[in-house]
Amino acid sequence: MSTVNILEQMVNKIKHYPVMYREVLEFLDLKNKRIVVDGTLGMGSHAYKFLEVMPKESFFIGIDRDHESIDIARNNLAQFALRFSLVQGDFSQIDQILKGFKALDQSPFSNGMYGIDVFFLDLGISTYQLSISDRGFSFLKEGPLDMRMDRKYFLSAYDLVNNLSEEELIHIFRKYGEERYSRRIAYFIVNERKISPISSTTQLTQLVTKAVGARSHRSRIHPATRIFQALRIAVNRELEVLEKALSQSISLLNKGGRIGVISFHSLEDRIVKHAFKSAASLGVLKILTKKPLTPTENEIDENSASRSAKLRVAEKIC
Numbered sequence: 001m002s003t004v005n006i007l008e009q010m011v012n013k014i015k016h017y018p019v020m021y022r023e024v025l026e027f028l029d030l031k032n033k034r035i036v037v038d039g040t041l042g043m044g045s046h047a048y049k050f051l052e053v054m055p056k057e058s059f060f061i062g063i064d065r066d067h068e069s070i071d072i073a074r075n076n077l078a079q080f081a082l083r084f085s086l087v088q089g090d091f092s093q094i095d096q097i098l099k100g101f102k103a104l105d106q107s108p109f110s111n112g113m114y115g116i117d118v119f120f121l122d123l124g125i126s127t128y129q130l131s132i133s134d135r136g137f138s139f140l141k142e143g144p145l146d147m148r149m150d151r152k153y154f155l156s157a158y159d160l161v162n163n164l165s166e167e168e169l170i171h172i173f174r175k176y177g178e179e180r181y182s183r184r185i186a187y188f189i190v191n192e193r194k195i196s197p198i199s200s201t202t203q204l205t206q207l208v209t210k211a212v213g214a215r216s217h218r219s220r221i222h223p224a225t226r227i228f229q230a231l232r233i234a235v236n237r238e239l240e241v242l243e244k245a246l247s248q249s250i251s252l253l254n255k256g257g258r259i260g261v262i263s264f265h266s267l268e269d270r271i272v273k274h275a276f277k278s279a280a281s282l283g284v285l286k287i288l289t290k291k292p293l294t295p296t297e298n299e300i301d302e303n304s305a306s307r308s309a310k311l312r313v314a315e316k317i318c
């Protein structure tokens with residue numbers, strides 16, 4: 001089977017099983033919402049499910065940093081033409097993005113307001129991005145050390161790995177990867193790059209494996225997992241943009257509007273939990289998921305990538 005066919009099959013499978021979509025649909029309650037924003041459009045799989053149930057007069061806005069994903073999503077959503085608009089950008093710029101819509105002649109926003117009724121995030125990278133070796137996100141595929149979601153962004157994983165000081169690398173590996181062998185791995189990296197730059201995913205994976213050595217047998221996950229996660233978070237400033245997006249989107253929500261976020265690791269989930277709690281303590285949000293929802297056993301069997309997903313949803317009450 002050709003690579004194109006494999007990719008097509010994968011895309012089709014994902015299209016029908018976006019992570020926790022049943023729970024997302026139930027909690028976002030899209031039937032009476034007018035403006036729905038998905039800040040992490042990806043291939044448009046959640047978007048597809050949303051547009052299927054959204055009222056005909058409602059409007060969907062999809063945002064993604066990755067223009068390749070936008071192209072795929074546009075194709076996947078073609079049957080809903082005129083009911084959506086897709087924007088290449090950062091979800092933490094939601095305020096600016098919506099202002100751009102307001103200025104359009106055919107704006108979906110009425111009477112100069114640009115409040116929204118739903119804001120949704122499904123964080124991290126997509127299976128599509130992970131599957132393309134050229135993007136450098138996967139330690140299992142040979143590729144350049146890139147990891148940028150937006151390929152026009154000036155900084156890549158290569159720049160961090162080859163230019164940061166040993167202390168800065170340790171800090172990133174600890175903070176964003178919670179990696180216990182951060183010091184040893186940074187030491188190996190700094191020594192290796194004195195000989196030649198570390199330019200590929202495989203080179204970095206081998207180096208991390210060598211640094212961790214037999215200690216890795218004690219862990220269930222591949223020794224490079226946390227290092228790749230840490231670099232990806234640092235390159236894309238994932239935690240900073242999440243904090244910014246949550247505070248902006250909560251103030252942009254109309255009364256009765258809902259915000260839903262799927263996170264995949266504790267660093268993200270902590271930020272979401274904290275943002276919801278502090279807005280709830282001010283009487284702005286009502287938290288609808290006292291504890292985060294997690295995927296069913298069935299879903300995890302169908303799609304193992306969903307296993308660490310946590311969904312939190314809240315409603316704007318004033």
Ligand SMILES: C[S@@+](CC[C@H](N)C(=O)[O-])C[C@H]1O[C@@H](n2cnc3c(N)ncnc32)[C@H](O)[C@@H]1O
Nearest residue numbers: 040042043044045046064065090091122125126
């Ligand atoms: C897990 S995927 C989303 C998959 C999507 N829900 C679907 O159904 O196909 C996350 C997507 O969010 C995008 N992304 C991550 N951080 C972003 C940000 N700050 N701004 C815009 N897009 C972002 C990534 O490029 C990726 O395509």
